[in-house]
Amino acid sequence: MLTSSLSTLTDQPPTPAKNRPRQEFNLGLRHGLPIALGYLPVSFAFGLLAVKGGLPAWVATLISLTNLTSAGQFAGTNLILAGASLLEITLTTLVINLRYLLMSLSLGQKLTPGLTWRQRCLMAFGITDETFTVAALERTEISFHYMIGLILGPYAGWGTGTLLGGVVCTLLPNNLQNALGITLYAMFIALVVPPAKKSTAVRWIVGVAVGLSSALTWLPGLRQLSAGWRIMIATIIACLGGAYFFPRKEVQ
Amino acid sequence: MGRTLLAVFLMALVSYLPRVTPLAFLRQKIKSPFLQSFLYYVPYAVLGAMTFPAILSATGDTASALVGFSVALLLAFYEKGLMTVALCASLAVYLYQFLMG
Known part of the structure; x- marks a missing residue:
């Protein structure tokens, strides 16, 4: 009051x-x-x-x-x-x-x-x-x-x-x-293609990740790996490469 | 079922930990450009590695999966919305299986 x-x-x-x-x-x-x-x-x-x-x-x-x-x-x-x-x-x-x-x-x-x-x-x-x-x-x-x-x-x-x-x-x-x-x-494709169009770095990283995941799926000797390890290994290698070759300036 | 629930619990734990740790315990910023870049690129690499080649066995036969894959790539290239891309790819697979099968 x-x-x-x-x-x-x-x-x-x-x-x-x-x-x-x-x-x-x-x-x-x-x-x-x-x-x-x-x-x-x-x-x-x-x-x-x-x-x-x-x-x-x-x-x-x-x-x-x-x-x-x-x-x-x-x-x-x-x-x-x-x-x-x-x-x-x-x-x-x-x-x-x-x-x-x-x-x-x-x-x-x-x-x-x-x-x-x-x-x-x-x-x-x-x-x-x-x-x-x-x-x-x-x-x-x-x-x-x-x-x-x-x-x-x-x-x-x-x-x-x-x-x-x-x-x-x-x-x-x-x-x-x-x-x-x-x-x-x-x-997933709809999420990843537009940024890949705009950024060379993203294109390379997605390409490397896809290539590695395919290799780990199809190459003899590597096929025993299950999906989880495949995704993890492909991601870590692709991102290490990405961070090395395409370091970003101060991320906001 | 017990094992599944344990897996769900562990997933919840490792989903929460990366979110809560910096907010609750750390007050400084990551300085390393290398680590920043690495973390920034993670979602893209994961999406790529998760999608291919797994998409080829997502529909029961490789041919219809390739049709759906192509439709999704094309629509995504022209930056259509998530829902449009998803539904059109599904429709393409359905029509292909209906016509060929």
Whole structure:
């Protein structure tokens, strides 16, 4: 009562401090909406593939809700389905997710001061390529409430899409399932070709990775390697070469 | 199932650790341009290595996979959206299998 009557006395009452978190949260929610929509078809494809491979829909959804990654959980799930060892599954997922180190480091430079350790740990869970890009590009200073708002939509979208994909899979006829088997790879191609067009370095690195992964698949003597190690070895060699021959100037 | 859930837990752990470690424990920036570049290139290399040659056995037969692959490459080259590329590649595979099979 007192504060509301006081604020009528001034022309432009300053935003009460207690409302700032809510505004930040709502702004984050708005920024996250397009990401959430973009996640639906990808997570749908994931649910479809995981269930097609033999996992129950609830396990596929659990993977999405605990991993919240694209490439990492796709590769890990493929390895689970292939009956790979736990070590192989863990290492492959780890290597694919190493890029989050860079994003987390970069976000860490832009946080509002005074965040608690627990808040930092909670925000970290929602770092994906997309939420990172939006947060890094839209805000000069990233608050806890903004980040939580930003994460929420994509998280819900990722889980919902997976569940829907998993449930729908069991209802689809076999030839349609075959046709959808290529969806994910087509998406990967759609992700990698545009940057490869623009950057010589990316072209070389993708080329080397593809060449190595083909060699490791087809060359006699190397064929015993399972998919996880193939991807890991190809990635590490291609990126070492990339970092050596195409060092980047200060990455933002 | 127990083994699968353990695998899921380990995957969740190694998905979270790279995200949380710098944010919670480190306050300085990576200085090494080599390491920065390495990490920057990782997603591209992974996408490449994951896609090929695995895509060739994604549809049940190599011929239809090659058709889908070509359609995806072409549409991606003209920078169509993820959903467009994915659905058109699927449709191409479906039509090919329908007409040839």
